[in-house]
Amino acid sequence: MSTILREQPLINEPPYAVDKRRVEEILAKAEACVGLSAEQAAELLALPAHFDEQLFASAKRVKQKLYGARLVLFAPLYISNLCTNSCLYCSFRQENTLLTRRKLSQAEIAEQANFLINMGHKRVLLEAGEDPTAVPLGYVLESIHTIYSAGSPGREIRRVNVNIAATATENYRKLRDAGIGTYQLFQETYHQPTYRLLHPRGPKADYGYHLTAMDRAIEAGIEDFGLGVLLGLYDYRQDTTSLIAHAHALKSLHGIGPHTVSVPRLRPASNTHCPDTYQVNDQQFARVVAVLRLALPLTGIILSTREAPAMRDFLLDVGVSQMSAASSTAPGGYGKESDSRQFEGIDHRSLEEVVGSIIRRGYVPSFCTGCYRKGRRGAGFMQLVAHGHIKDMCQANALLTLAEYVLQFASPSTKEAANERWESWLRAIPAGVMRDNAREKLRLALAGEGDVYV
Numbered sequence: 001m002s003t004i005l006r007e008q009p010l011i012n013e014p015p016y017a018v019d020k021r022r023v024e025e026i027l028a029k030a031e032a033c034v035g036l037s038a039e040q041a042a043e044l045l046a047l048p049a050h051f052d053e054q055l056f057a058s059a060k061r062v063k064q065k066l067y068g069a070r071l072v073l074f075a076p077l078y079i080s081n082l083c084t085n086s087c088l089y090c091s092f093r094q095e096n097t098l099l100t101r102r103k104l105s106q107a108e109i110a111e112q113a114n115f116l117i118n119m120g121h122k123r124v125l126l127e128a129g130e131d132p133t134a135v136p137l138g139y140v141l142e143s144i145h146t147i148y149s150a151g152s153p154g155r156e157i158r159r160v161n162v163n164i165a166a167t168a169t170e171n172y173r174k175l176r177d178a179g180i181g182t183y184q185l186f187q188e189t190y191h192q193p194t195y196r197l198l199h200p201r202g203p204k205a206d207y208g209y210h211l212t213a214m215d216r217a218i219e220a221g222i223e224d225f226g227l228g229v230l231l232g233l234y235d236y237r238q239d240t241t242s243l244i245a246h247a248h249a250l251k252s253l254h255g256i257g258p259h260t261v262s263v264p265r266l267r268p269a270s271n272t273h274c275p276d277t278y279q280v281n282d283q284q285f286a287r288v289v290a291v292l293r294l295a296l297p298l299t300g301i302i303l304s305t306r307e308a309p310a311m312r313d314f315l316l317d318v319g320v321s322q323m324s325a326a327s328s329t330a331p332g333g334y335g336k337e338s339d340s341r342q343f344e345g346i347d348h349r350s351l352e353e354v355v356g357s358i359i360r361r362g363y364v365p366s367f368c369t370g371c372y373r374k375g376r377r378g379a380g381f382m383q384l385v386a387h388g389h390i391k392d393m394c395q396a397n398a399l400l401t402l403a404e405y406v407l408q409f410a411s412p413s414t415k416e417a418a419n420e421r422w423e424s425w426l427r428a429i430p431a432g433v434m435r436d437n438a439r440e441k442l443r444l445a446l447a448g449e450g451d452v453y454v
């Protein structure tokens with residue numbers, strides 16, 4: 001096991017003997033990629049620390065089986081930090097008078113998008129505080145259009161995912177029509193008394209409205225949605241199992257499970273007053289990632305720069321499938337120093353450094369936006385994952401988008417590392433039409449043809 005986890009206090013040993021056969025049964029079910037119930041996930045979260053190796057290895061196998069070696073990269077783009085809410089943990093909260101407030105103009109948003117494009121990014125997560133008057137939905141829609149219009153053919157943002165406040169069905173319809181990728185919203189905590197304590201005022205104080213946001217989004221035709229809890233607000237085991245229960249409930253009600261689950265962990269944020277009673281240590285955090293991978297095998301797991309480089313590298317082997325890289329959490333923060341951040345990030349590596357380290361750890365960095373543009377979304381996408389068909393498409397598209405990155409942005413050492421591996425990466429796709437097609441398209445991409453995908 002990584003040394004990163006050895007120094008952490010261990011998860012308390014339960015006061016009862018663990019039934020090893022039961023654990024093996026649960027893990028066998030998980031490795032059949034059929035998911036776990038919230039109760040089974042709770043059993044895994046309660047295991048003593050010496051089960052970690054086994055859990056992490058199972059999670060790794062499940063990720064490998066369904067998604068292969070690809071790791072999708074993206075960056076957040078904050079368009080505004082104006083907020084009428086009072087979330088105690090967030091520096092954007094209304095009461096924080098020490099924060100410089102900014103709502104970017106469309107020209108500034110285009111500038112930020114161009115900055116990310118020139119780094120090599122193709123996927124953006126648009127983020128904003130909640131201020132229905134100063135930051136209405138019309139402004140968000142215009143911003144999405146601005147981001148999609150930035151750059152030039154071949155050098156552009158191809159997928160804009162969105163993480164904005166819970167809203168009404170008609171607004172979700174407008175977001176869908178604006179061509180968003182995934183709509184993400186974190187429940188923060190499912191524990192109602194804690195939620196109430198941490199969200200004392202503003203529209204977000206309405207627990208029920210927040211909790212039912214995805215039902216409205218799905219009703220409006222948004223097929224790819226992302227859930228999350230802010231780990232560190234309440235007991236991580238309860239919030240993780242509640243998140244799993246939420247995912248299962250949405251699947252049984254609407255026929256679609258979450259496209260992604262994010263695992264933000266609480267970070268220091270300026271002028272905030274969040275109790276630290278429920279801090280989640282590295283070992284517990286890694287356990288959460290593994291259990292989510294086992295319980296929701298078809299769902300992407302997103303890790304942000306809230307985690308340190310060593311932790312992020314380690315979690316590649318525990319089932320993470322998407323990562324932000326080279327992020328700024330301040331509106332206008334790319335290319336400029338800014339004191340208007342939402343919280344302190346901890347992985348300050350450049351995109352190039354992250355790409356290099358992913359390759360060195362045996363994974364394939366991917367900037368793919370293929371599924372979304374080919375209409376492989378929602379329940380249809382899930383079916384492809386469940387039948388093991390996405391893995392090979394992911395591998396092909398990861399190679400094609402990495403080739404584009406390597407040609408335009410990579411350092412000589414990353415270029416060399418990729419050049420040494422194209423053939424072995426291609427061979428990870430089973431021999432036949434798929435591999436031949438990927439090989440031919442890779443030849444085109446490496447010859448400079450942009451935006452090639454399957």
Ligand code: SAM
Pocket residue numbers: 089090091127128129130163164165166185186188229230264265266267268269306342343
């Ligand atoms: N304002 C919307 C909302 O709160 O739903 C949009 C998302 S907000 C810009 C992004 C997320 O950042 C929040 O959902 C929250 O989980 C997370 N966040 C806020 N403060 C944080 C902190 N101190 N550490 C880590 N994550 C934080």
Ligand code: SF4
Pocket residue numbers: 083084085086087090091092093094128129130204
């Ligand atoms: Fe506003 Fe979102 Fe921060 Fe809460 S988490 S204060 S809603 S930006």
